[in-house]
Amino acid sequence: MNFILAGHGNIAVEMKNSIEMIAGEYPNVRAITFQLGDGIETLKDKYLKIINQSTEQPFIIITDIFSGSPYNAAAILAMQSENIEVISGLSLPLCLALLHLDYSSISLEETFEQLNDMKSDFIKSFKKIAKNIAEEEEL
Template sequence: MNFILSGHGKIACEMKNSIEMIAGIYPNLYTVTFEPGDSIEKLQDKYLQIINQSKNQPFIIITDIFSGSPYNAATILAMQLSNIEVISGLSLPLCLELLNLDFSLFNIENAFEQLNDVKMDFIKSYKSLSKHVSTEEEL
């Protein structure tokens, strides 16, 4: 499976740097930046430059904001190309989980469903957790 990280500014590049700091190099991990002045068409061209080099292999494009320009450009391509899935909510836990999924067990359409634990568990509130722990200790 191939992955493209994309978002506003250089967030995708910095996310890749963080991933590599924690988990090592992923040769199938690419980044696309969305710079001031870029259009949807320019983003699509950036995605296609990467996708076309991979000879029809599947891609998951992970974008920062649902319905933002990087997401919209990616979904236009996903409507045209069956080998692309688009997921929003770019974060380090999401990326680490996706990169470590065993894609031999399921296809690209099932990737999002495999992330149920991450979708529910990666956003935490210290105060909410500490209240829950305090309540349990009182029992």
């Protein structure tokens, strides 16, 4: 599985750097930037440059904001190829989870279902956890 991280400004590049800091280098993870003045065509060209250089398919493109320009450009490409999936909500937990799924046993379509099952693991409230622990200790 190949991954392209994309978002406004340099967020995707920095996300890739953070992934490498935590989990090591992943040659199948690439990042693109979306700078002021770039448009949908520029983004599509950036995606295609990466996709066309790879002999391995499929690709998951992870963007920062649903329906933002990086997402919309990726969605156009996904409509043209069954080997491209687009997921919004770029975050470090999401990326790490995606990198550790067993793609030999799930389809590209099942990837999103697996992520939905894990989404409660991505966002945690310290106060809620502390309250639950305190309530358990009272029992």
